[in-house]
Amino acid sequence: MSANDKQNMLFPTNEDTVGPYFPIYFRDERLEDLTSIHPGLIVAPEGKHIILRGRVLDRHGDLANGVVMEFWQANAKGVYRTPAHADNPDLDPWFNGYGRLRSKAGEYSFRTIFPGSSKGRAPNITLTIFSDGINRVVTQVFFEDAEGNDTDSLLSSLSEEDKPKLIARHDGRTADGAEVYLLDIIMAGDQETPFFDDLVS
Amino acid sequence: MTMTLQGRLLEVGPTDNTSDQRTPRKRLRLIPQAARESFVPYIPQQAVTRQGENDLTRIAPGAPRAQGTPIEVSGRVCTQTGQPVRHALLEIWNANMFGRYTHIEDHSGIQLDPNFLGLGRVTTDDEGRYTFWTISPGAYLARPDIGRYRPKHIHISLSGGSSRLITQMYFPGEENNATDPMATLMGDAFERNVGQVYETPHIDVHHGYRFDIVVGGRNATFFED
Numbered sequence: 001m002s003a004n005d006k007q008n009m010l011f012p013t014n015e016d017t018v019g020p021y022f023p024i025y026f027r028d029e030r031l032e033d034l035t036s037i038h039p040g041l042i043v044a045p046e047g048k049h050i051i052l053r054g055r056v057l058d059r060h061g062d063l064a065n066g067v068v069m070e071f072w073q074a075n076a077k078g079v080y081r082t083p084a085h086a087d088n089p090d091l092d093p094w095f096n097g098y099g100r101l102r103s104k105a106g107e108y109s110f111r112t113i114f115p116g117s118s119k120g121r122a123p124n125i126t127l128t129i130f131s132d133g134i135n136r137v138v139t140q141v142f143f144e145d146a147e148g149n150d151t152d153s154l155l156s157s158l159s160e161e162d163k164p165k166l167i168a169r170h171d172g173r174t175a176d177g178a179e180v181y182l183l184d185i186i187m188a189g190d191q192e193t194p195f196f197d198d199l200v201s
Numbered sequence: 202m203t204m205t206l207q208g209r210l211l212e213v214g215p216t217d218n219t220s221d222q223r224t225p226r227k228r229l230r231l232i233p234q235a236a237r238e239s240f241v242p243y244i245p246q247q248a249v250t251r252q253g254e255n256d257l258t259r260i261a262p263g264a265p266r267a268q269g270t271p272i273e274v275s276g277r278v279c280t281q282t283g284q285p286v287r288h289a290l291l292e293i294w295n296a297n298m299f300g301r302y303t304h305i306e307d308h309s310g311i312q313l314d315p316n317f318l319g320l321g322r323v324t325t326d327d328e329g330r331y332t333f334w335t336i337s338p339g340a341y342l343a344r345p346d347i348g349r350y351r352p353k354h355i356h357i358s359l360s361g362g363s364s365r366l367i368t369q370m371y372f373p374g375e376e377n378n379a380t381d382p383m384a385t386l387m388g389d390a391f392e393r394n395v396g397q398v399y400e401t402p403h404i405d406v407h408h409g410y411r412f413d414i415v416v417g418g419r420n421a422t423f424f425e426d
Contacts (some may be wrong), residue, residue, distance in 0.1 A: 017214075017360070017369075020306065023304065062222070072242035077244060132223070133222065136365070153233040195230065201237070
């Protein structure tokens with residue numbers, strides 16, 4: 001983009017807080033469990049089932065009620081469903097990679113497939129959080145003992161103290177065969193989760 | 202002069218307790234270039250809208266009109282380069298004329314309207330345009346202890362492709378606009394979030410508000426660069 005184009009760019013509408021009352025009416029269970037494209041169908045995405053679970057906490061350690069969480073990830077073969085990969089033969093026809101849930105109390109549980117590694121990155125899920133009192137914030141979640149964590153470009157950009165704050169801890173397997181990963185998100189305070197700037201960078 | 206690029210330091214909304222509790226205090230981190238593309242969620246088109254969901258003034262087509270002033274809100278959604286955001290989903294919610302949400306967690310006790318849910322959905326057309334009808338919402342007392350009101354506003358959540366924006370449309374000339382925590386943080390840019398009145402002589406609403414939405418940031422145009 002040339003400097004001239006930048007001068008002609010329109011001013012963006014301001015982001016604003018989602019407030020406390022994001023309507024439960026807009027809930028879509030298909031976006032809370034990506035291991036199934038729709039209940040009742042025999043077709044389903046490839047991959048190992050996982051549950052990413054945890055709490056969203058405020059700076060006092062209290063649960064952050066009413067948060068809206070959005071998830072974005074590659075499929076089991078490490079391919080994202082974007083226009084850049086529209087012709088990729090490794091796209092999974094049953095997997096979009098976009099999930100969303102609203103947590104009433106601040107606890108969350110998201111069922112999906114374990115993301116493949118993409119372009120040398122460690123397996124990860126991009127997490128967007130909307131909440132009362134703040135605008136959209138984003139980060140990425142990684143998985144304990146996953147291949148590539150030690151060389152991942154994003155994890156490597158963090159201090160040794162901050163890295164574990166984005167790595168979900170493995171906590172066994174559910175009766176129906178999903179590997180459980182735990183990660184608490186801490187919005188603010190001493191143990192604050194690292195968040196990233198997708199406007200400036 | 203050289204300047205080192207830094208992520209933003211977010212600001213806490215004044216007099217907003219939740220903002221104080223939840224606003225990250227550390228400067229946002231920069232995304233390394235090798236990881237940048239993975240930070241662009243691409244939301245597929247979703248066939249979720251139902252007939253009549255663009256008319257919030259009634260609970261269902263043919264049902265009675267809700268109390269208050271029926272208004273139209275319309276506009277065009279585009280990126281900062283002016284490209285229309287086509288077939289994007291707008292999820293809309295607002296309080297009734299008394300300032301009450303129908304949300305099960307709104308325990309304010311303010312009067313409900315049996316003919317108003319305050320929930321709607323609409324998708325943008327091939328040119329990025331949208332239109333919906335609703336009831337002009339009431340302002341409500343957000344901080345009784347200090348007498349601070351939330352000004353009249355309509356929540357809009359927009360998702361389509363790599364465009365993602367949650368925002369609010371405010372109303373022109375409302376005195377409570379000046380003390381709203383998030384509006385205060387917007388400064389002069391607040392004007393962009395205020396709908397502009399137009400007349401609606403031939404349709405069954407009192408008047409309209411033009412609210413054009415420009416989705417900012419690199420994500421919205423990431424796959425066009």
